[in-house]
Amino acid sequence: MNVDAGALADFARGCAVLGSGGGGPADVTLPVAGQAIEECGPVPVVDPATLPADALVMPIGLVGSPAVAAERIGGREEPARLRARFEALHGAPVAAVMSSEIGGLNGCVAVAWAARLGLPLLDADSMGRAFPRMDQNVLELAGLRPGPAVLADEHGHTVVIDEVDGAHLERFARAAVVAFGGRAASTDYPLTAGQAARYAVAGSVTRALALGRGEGPAPLLTGKVSSVRRYATEDADGDDATGVLLEGAGPDAGRLVLVECRSEFVAALEDGTPLAVVPDVIALVDVRTGWAVPVEEVRYGLRVHLVTMSSAPAWYTPSGLRLAGPSAFGLAGLGADGGADGSPGPRGRVRDGSSSTDGRPSLGGTP
Amino acid sequence: MILGVDVGPTNTDAVLLDGDRAVRAVKVPSIPGDAVGSLAAAVGALPAEPRRRATQLAVGLRVAARAVRERDGLARVGVLRVGGAAADAVRPLFGWPEALRDAVCAGTANVAGGGGLAPRDTTPLDRDAVARFGAALAGRAEAFAVTAVFSPVDGSQEREAAEILRAETGPETTVLLSSDVGTLDLLARENATVLDAALSVLVARVADELTATLPGLGLAPGAAVLVTRSDGTLMSLEYLRRQPGLSLGSGPACTIRGAGLLAGLRDAVVADIGELRARVGALTGGYPQEAGPGERIGGVPVALRFPDLITVGAGAHRELAEAADRMRPSAGLLPLILVGGGAGGVPGRALTGFDVVRPEHGGVAGAFGAAASPVGGQYDRIVRRGPGRRLDAVRDEVRDLARAGAVRAGADPRRVHTHAEPDLPVPYLPGAVLLRARAAGPPLPL
Numbered sequence: 035m036n037v038d039a040g041a042l043a044d045f046a047r048g049c050a051v052l053g054s055g056g057g058g059p060a061d062v063t064l065p066v067a068g069q070a071i072e073e074c075g076p077v078p079v080v081d082p083a084t085l086p087a088d089a090l091v092m093p094i095g096l097v098g099s100p101a102v103a104a105e106r107i108g109g110r111e112e113p114a115r116l117r118a119r120f121e122a123l124h125g126a127p128v129a130a131v132m133s134s135e136i137g138g139l140n141g142c143v144a145v146a147w148a149a150r151l152g153l154p155l156l157d158a159d160s161m162g163r164a165f166p167r168m169d170q171n172v173l174e175l176a177g178l179r180p181g182p183a184v185l186a187d188e189h190g191h192t193v194v195i196d197e198v199d200g201a202h203l204e205r206f207a208r209a210a211v212v213a214f215g216g217r218a219a220s221t222d223y224p225l226t227a228g229q230a231a232r233y234a235v236a237g238s239v240t241r242a243l244a245l246g247r248g249e250g251p252a253p254l255l256t257g258k259v260s261s262v263r264r265y266a267t268e269d270a271d272g273d274d275a276t277g278v279l280l281e282g283a284g285p286d287a288g289r290l291v292l293v294e295c296r297s298e299f300v301a302a303l304e305d306g307t308p309l310a311v312v313p314d315v316i317a318l319v320d321v322r323t324g325w326a327v328p329v330e331e332v333r334y335g336l337r338v339h340l341v342t343m344s345s346a347p348a349w350y351t352p353s354g355l356r357l358a359g360p361s362a363f364g365l366a367g368l369g370a371d372g373g374a375d376g377s378p379g380p381r382g383r384v385r386d387g388s389s390s391t392d393g394r395p396s397l398g399g400t401p
Numbered sequence: 402m403i404l405g406v407d408v409g410p411t412n413t414d415a416v417l418l419d420g421d422r423a424v425r426a427v428k429v430p431s432i433p434g435d436a437v438g439s440l441a442a443a444v445g446a447l448p449a450e451p452r453r454r455a456t457q458l459a460v461g462l463r464v465a466a467r468a469v470r471e472r473d474g475l476a477r478v479g480v481l482r483v484g485g486a487a488a489d490a491v492r493p494l495f496g497w498p499e500a501l502r503d504a505v506c507a508g509t510a511n512v513a514g515g516g517g518l519a520p521r522d523t524t525p526l527d528r529d530a531v532a533r534f535g536a537a538l539a540g541r542a543e544a545f546a547v548t549a550v551f552s553p554v555d556g557s558q559e560r561e562a563a564e565i566l567r568a569e570t571g572p573e574t575t576v577l578l579s580s581d582v583g584t585l586d587l588l589a590r591e592n593a594t595v596l597d598a599a600l601s602v603l604v605a606r607v608a609d610e611l612t613a614t615l616p617g618l619g620l621a622p623g624a625a626v627l628v629t630r631s632d633g634t635l636m637s638l639e640y641l642r643r644q645p646g647l648s649l650g651s652g653p654a655c656t657i658r659g660a661g662l663l664a665g666l667r668d669a670v671v672a673d674i675g676e677l678r679a680r681v682g683a684l685t686g687g688y689p690q691e692a693g694p695g696e697r698i699g700g701v702p703v704a705l706r707f708p709d710l711i712t713v714g715a716g717a718h719r720e721l722a723e724a725a726d727r728m729r730p731s732a733g734l735l736p737l738i739l740v741g742g743g744a745g746g747v748p749g750r751a752l753t754g755f756d757v758v759r760p761e762h763g764g765v766a767g768a769f770g771a772a773a774s775p776v777g778g779q780y781d782r783i784v785r786r787g788p789g790r791r792l793d794a795v796r797d798e799v800r801d802l803a804r805a806g807a808v809r810a811g812a813d814p815r816r817v818h819t820h821a822e823p824d825l826p827v828p829y830l831p832g833a834v835l836l837r838a839r840a841a842g843p844p845l846p847l
Contacts, residue, residue, distance in 0.1 A: 061695060061702075065491045065588060101783065101827050102518060104586040105551050108490040146490070188487040189524075215522035258729075264823065274834075283726075321727075323695065330825055331693060335683065335709075337727055 037145050037155065038076035041243060042067055048242030049141030050326040051250060051317045051341065056298030057138015057164025058100025059328050066107060067142040070149035077145050078154040079239050080130065087228030090126045092117065092221050093160055094147050095134030097168060097185070097207060100328075102216035103139065109188040112219055113147040116186050120221055123182045123194070132156040132230060134171070134222065136238040137164030137315075138328075143219075155239060160223060162235035162346035163315050166297045168207055169200030170358045172348040173223040176233035183207065183222035187214045195222075235346040248324070253339035254302070254309055255291055256321065257282040262332055275364075278318075278332050280340060291340060293318070295329045300363045302342060310342035311360050311368050313349035317341045404455040404620065405772025406443055407655060407765070408436045408462050411676065412742075414765035415443035417451050418772040421662065424451055426765045436462045437610040444618050455620045457844055459771040461629040461655050464607050465600050465648045469699050472500060476575075476602035477507040478595055479542035481534055481566070483526060483549035483558050485513030488587060493548075494595065495588075498700045505599045507542035510534040514558050515550030518783070522551075526558045528565055535569030542570070544598040548579035548591035554783075556580030575601045581644055584704035585783065593646050593703040600645035608638040625844045627776060627811055631707050633658040633688045634777025634841055637811030649698060650707035652767060657682045657689040657708060659770025660738040663760035669736045670728045670755070673766070674715055674743035681711045681724040684738075690728075715743050718751035725755060740766035775841040778806025778817075783827055783835050796821060796836055803838035817842035 037045055042064065050060040071077065082091070094116070096103055117128055131151060133144035136159040148155040160171035169180065180203035181196035193210045195203060203222060211218050225233070244250070260281040264274060275296055282289035291309065294301040299316035302309040310316050317326040321337040348354050355361075360368045403418045413431045417424040427446040431439040440460055444452065468474045480493045493509040494502050512534065514526035538545075545566050549558045556578060563576040579594040615626060627635040631650035641648060653673065660671040661684040673680045683690040689708035696707055711724040725737050737755035739747055740763035749757050762769060780802040784795045800819040808814045819840040827833035 062586070065495055069491050069495055099827065099833070101585050101833075104588075106484075106487045106515075106517070107587055108488075109486040110489050111486065112490075215517040215519065264825075320693065323693075325695070327693070330827070333693065335685070335690060336693065 035079045035240070036076040037071070037079055037239070039068060039071050042071065042142070042145070044246030045145065045239070045243050046142050046246065047325055048244065048246030049136055049138060051245045051319065052136050052141075052162070052242055052315055053138035053164040053326065053328070054298040054312075054315045054317060055295060055327070055329040056166065057135055057140060058103060059331070060139050060142060061325070062100060062104045063139040063142035063146065067146040067149070070146040074149040074152065077148045079157045080154045082130070082156050082158055082227045082230035082234065085129055085227035087226060089129035089227040090124055091130050091132050091156060091225050091227055091230050092120050092128045093132045093134045093223055093225070094144050094219065094221050095140040096143055096217060097220045098211045098214065098217040100139055106188060106215075106217050108219070110150065112186065112188055113150045115190055116184060116219055116221060117151055119184050119186070119192060119194070120224070123184070124224065128153060129227060130154045130156050132234065133159040133238065134220070135159060135161045135164055136235070136242055137161065141242055156230055156234070157239045158230055158234040158236050159238040160234060162238060162349070163313070164298060165358055167204050168220070168222060169204050170362075171223065172235055172346060173225065173233055174200045175348050175351070175353055175357065178223050178225055178229065178233065180222050182224065183220060185210050185214070185218040185220045187218050235348070250341055251343050253319070253341050255280060255282050255286045255289055255340040256284060257286055257289070257338070259332055259334055259336040259338065262334055276329060276332070280338065283337070293340070294365065296363050298329065301360070301365055301368055302340060308368055311365065312363055313345040313354065313358050315343045315345055402451060402454045403457045403459060403772045404444065404452070405768040405770070406440050406458065406460040407652070407767030407771055408439045408460065409652070409767065410463075413439040413443040414768035415447055416762070416765050416768040416772050417447060417455065418769070421773060423762050423769060426762050426768070428765060436464050436607060437614050440611070441614055441618065449619055452619050453621060455624055456846065457625045457627065458615070458618070458620060459627045459629065459635055459774065461651055461767055461771050462607060462648070463652050464603060465645050466650070466652065468600060468603050469596065469649065472504045474603040475504050475599040476543035477541065478505050478598040479507045479534065479538040479545040480509040480591070480595055481531065481545060481547045481562060482509070482511040482591060483514040483547065483562055484511060484587070485515065485524060485527070487515055487524070488550050491588060493591060496701070501699050501701070505595060508534070508538050516555045516558065517551050518554065520555070523555070526561055528561070531562045531565045532569055535566040539570040544575040544577065544601045546577050546579070546591070546594040546598040548587065548594055550587060551585070552578070552580040553583050553585055577601060577643065582646070582704055583781065586704055589702045589704035592701045593705050596698060596701070596703060597644055597646045601642065604645040605642050608642055611638065625811070625846065627844055629655045629771050629774070630777065631705065632691070632777055632779070633770070633774060635771070635774050635811070635844070636776060640810045646703070646705050649705060653680055653682060653710055654689045654708045655770035655774065656740060656767040657684055657770070658687070658774055659766035659768070660684070660740045660760065660763065661687060662773045663740070663762055663766060663769055664736070664738045664758045666736055666738065666758070669738050669758070670725050671738045671740065672721060672725060674739060674741040674747055676743060677715050679713050679715050679721055679741070679743070681713070681721065681728050682708050683728045718747060721747065722752050725752065739763065776807055776810050776812035776844050778803050778808070778810050778812070778840045779838065780806055781835055781837040783833055792834070799836045800838040800840070803840040807840035807842055811844050812840070812842040813845040
């Protein structure tokens with residue numbers, strides 16, 4: 035399978051859904067991937083299990099602010115420089131690229147870089163969605179080391195971070211990103227194809243493509259945004275939060291759903307009952323454009339489909355829920371934190387994939 | 402008295418307004434391809450006596466929209482990006498439809514330079530490369546569009562590049578800067594600036610024609626001339642020359658606003674029923690509801706805002722009712738204002754669930770909206786919260802800059818009102834917030 039120019043918009047639309055409202059607007063990096071494919075050709079997408087188990091895989095993603103990435107759209111030379119440093123650190127050639135974060139703008143970054151490097155893209159990623167922290171990924175859950183991690187900007191300024199655990203990677207990388215002016219390209223949690231096959235979220239690229247073609251789950255509700263309330267949370271880091279009230283229309287008239295947001299949509303509640311809670315993917319899809327709307331672009335009057343789906347099974351294990359479950363977003367008591375038994379998709383209202391047991395998240399809506 | 406004119410594709414409407422009361426309204430056939438001639442014909446159809454007391458002419462010309470749609474009268478533009486390595490992953494005009502790109506592009510370059518969120522992130526401008534680009538396009542480009550990375554935060558490199566381009570191509574060369582467009586999104590801002598430059602020659606010609614025609618229109622001596630823009634406010638002809646793109650979408654915007662004023666409503670759904678199609682929009686707080694980001698013109702993503710609109714066939718009453726329902730910002734009962742020449746042909750029973758209002762003079766709502774709108778301005782800026790930074794002080798500055806925008810657009814500085822819009826979070830940039838403000842006021846009397 036290839037990602038070519040024709041499939042790219044579908045892929046980006048799917049990445050926007052998987053962003054769960056976060057990860058940056060996918061249409062920001064869509065033209066970056068578009069031009070890379072135009073210049074370098076379509077990107078082959080491969081199952082990691084088909085590569086030699088010891089083949090070196092370079093995960094890739096932008097870190098920092100999407101607002102900065104929308105200005106500093108990046109350079110054509112960036113991928114080659116980062117690859118050279120990565121290969122020098124490992125003393126081996128890179129066999130494939132993998133997305134660090136399929137949700138939001140980073141999906142198209144991985145496609146663009148694979149095209150420019152002439153490397154295949156793994157049909158996998160490290161998150162299965164978008165999360166705010168670099169260490170909120172399934173490779174961290176699997177016990178892989180974050181280092182050596184390489185961060186670099188368009189001008190070639192480079193920082194190598196090594197001998198760190200996930201929490202330290204996050205702390206050091208955030209400090210570096212400030213020094214980089216709010217945006218850097220990063221490769222972290224280096225791994226082999228064998229490790230990717232075993233630990234990474236499988237099928238992510240295929241899933242994004244299918245979602246982008248409209249093969250997602252049926253909406254839980256179709257309606258309008260009837261209020262958007264932004265407020266400061268009481269978390270120590272003082273992150274801004276947003277409460278979005280959806281009012282059902284048409285067949286859903288009379289229903290009210292509250293969507294709680296941080297950097298992503300983290301919970302959808304109807305009459306106090308959770309319809310979906312992080313790590314579930316929660317998307318508000320604009321009825322007019324078909325694009326999932328990022329948290330910061332939700333506004334009064336917008337007409338949306340509320341779509342939810344379960345995330346990668348690893349996120350529903352006790353350690354997964356500790357790292358990126360409701361309590362990690364100040365929502366302790368909601369969803370499955372307390373009584374997690376390790377089964378994926380613990381809430382009955384999530385309409386897809388919850389019975390998937392083969393380690394692959396099933397495509398939403400497919401029976 | 403204020404004279405409002407709406408030059409439509411079929412008819413040109415003119416309304417004379419005394420306070421908020423329409424004194425006279427006329428409708429004449431438009432002269433194809435001659436917006437100023439159409440305006441003169443409509444104004445001439447009004448009686449000379451009240452016309453003589455008009456101290457302000459507000460007009461929706463719709464020439465920019467037609468030029469983009471028909472790729473007619475567009476200038477050839479030299480497209481200069483200042484970003485170098487930070488911005489070469491996507492070339493200028495990437496993704497433009499070939500025909501539009503061919504009609505507009507005189508040449509492109511991406512030179513080293515550009516800024517960042519903070520002054521320390523600035524890369525020096527490659528002045529020699531700018532000069533080479535200017536020299537290469539001298540005599541070939543009719544206008545230049547300059548877009549530097551992070552210019553909405555610091556526009557100095559764009560101004561520096563403009564000086565160099567004028568030094569190479571002549572002091573009269575039109576050089577439009579993306580910092581005037583605003584919005585932190587390099588490609589959408591660049592595309593909007595290029596469209597502005599492409600429209601600049603046509604718009605300058607129309608503005609000159611209008612200025613030359615004005616003394617013969619029989620208005621009060623020294624009457625102010627303003628043109629409509631897409632947010633439902635007005636701007637001066639000078640402002641139109643610098644940012645013609647702001648007039649794209651101004652026709653429907655004016656009609657929505659005019660419908661609200663005629664019906665005495667600030668929140669409503671508005672349907673403009675024409676001969677062939679009906680356009681449905683929403684009025685929120687007296688102004689047209691804007692469509693979300695990601696707008697496109699001629700297939701090009703642009704950093705411009707347009708009214709949120711659904712277009713259906715004029716006779717398709719079921720689709721009209723559906724569109725009106727979708728435009729309702731909430732499930733509560735909102736009035737539906739029907740305006741336009743075809744409003745009488747839509748039976749009320751086709752629109753059950755709506756409180757249908759058909760205001761007097763609804764056939765000239767666009768001209769009424771032009772006559773009754775203030776001059777507008779807006780501004781937004783990303784700021785970081787932190788020790789020693791007082792957000793309130795920055796918020797005041799943002800309001801002042803919105804006010805300055807309205808004054809630049811032609812508003813009377815003594816009578817401009819500003820209001821802050823809700824702050825927006827800037828994701829993944831800890832402590833950052835987007836502050837926004839709008840300003841509006843009556844035009845400066847001459």
